Amino acid sequence: MKKMPIYSFLLLVLLLALWEMAAGTMSELVLPAPSIIWFTLLDGMKSGYFTQHIIRTALEVLLGLLFGGTLGFVIGILMGEVTFLRKLLFPYIIASQAVPKLALAPLFILWFGFGMTSKVVITALVCFFPLLESTVTAIQSSDKQKQELFRMLGATRFQTLIHLKIPAGMPGILAGLRVSAVLAVVGAVVGEFIGGSEGLGALIIASQGMMDTPLMFATLILLTVMGMILYLMITWFEKKWLKPYKKEK
């Protein structure tokens, strides 16, 4: 199994070669060859054409994740702790889960304008639910015997939350964060599709208008890389944080 990364890489090379061959028989408008996409990407990076778009989208993703995630976490804790709140809000949470959040994007553009705010709001909304749900579950499912231990030690409710329920629920909460991070990129791009002139999503729409398919592919690659970096960062953080939770010698 040690050689698996090499095989994965060889598969990539093979796929790219096939693609290159297939692209030779087709119009560049339909399927541009990997080499052409690569040069478009390189040119755009060198000339700084992509820079502002990358920054814009990254900012939207991070801000959306920050606001949506924080809100989901805090409300998740409150709902996990206070039975009254949980019973009061749960029907609404279920209802709002059923709403396709991305379909609300046009409405937010109407409310918040074509600027960055509307995209951050959409991204935040998309990030909110996975984290909310994982936090509520994590807080509620903490070990009853450990809770008894904290009662025996005379801990207050707040201390039990800080020292027991949140750290004990961390694996679940971080899993929710990982889902949120992936969805955040989707949220930001869809927001940019609908309105706006800046950001990688807007760039895809623009390249469609210009019939510049290589540019579209180059942008897709940038988005993929962005999503992967975010995902890897969270996985790395998860690994570091959750080390003591796993058995090892």
Next chain:
Amino acid sequence: MSFLTIEDVTYSYQGKNPVLHQVNWEIKKGEFHCLLGKSGCGKTTLLKLAAGLLQSDKGSIRLQGSEVVKPSPECGFVFQSPNLLEWKTVIDNVLLPITLKRKITEEDRRQALELLELVGLASYYDRYPLQLSGGQQSRVAIVRSLVQKPSLLFMDEPFSALDAITREELQDDLLRMCNMHNMTVLFITHDISEAVYLSDVVGVMAQGEIVYQSTVELERPRKMEMRYDSYFNEFCLTLRQVMGGEHS
């Protein structure tokens, strides 16, 4: 003068048949008491009542003359499972009871390390619980319950998941530490020889009542050989007969 008094205590879960029925028990300062019983006889419930984790329906429980209504900081509790926090190191787990009260001082850390030294785990202080064996985890749990120097210790079958030899080692560790701090202990178990080896007084519970009580006439400190002498074995046999009826 008795230290912990349990008087006519009755308890039932949600108004169903009582789990405990008019239980009386008395522990004097510095004594080690064991309650023996089969699963489901109500011994854990009694322990939780005595610790203030549950409230009795009738009767009274007094610690040094004052009624127990909630867990007292003077009492330690060791649970059936070690119950350590996986994300904290051994030393932080031991210091948890103090962390919840105030800031940790150098002196606290030194004392915690000293206690860990007594059970041979001082060099493991920066490990995480899941890196330890079951016996080591149980030792950490005991040290944690002792770090606040409680005058009374409640133990709920703390060694039941361990192998026989490890259990004997832990019993000796426990007796040594109790002796050092002149601690009063109420210990719950279903292991007859464990009860006899550890305690000054043994009680047997069945169906929510205490059916038998006897003093163990063995010298302290207890030694391994005592487990095999005739007094010890006869005592065990008597308890066995009280617990299970002769036919089984």
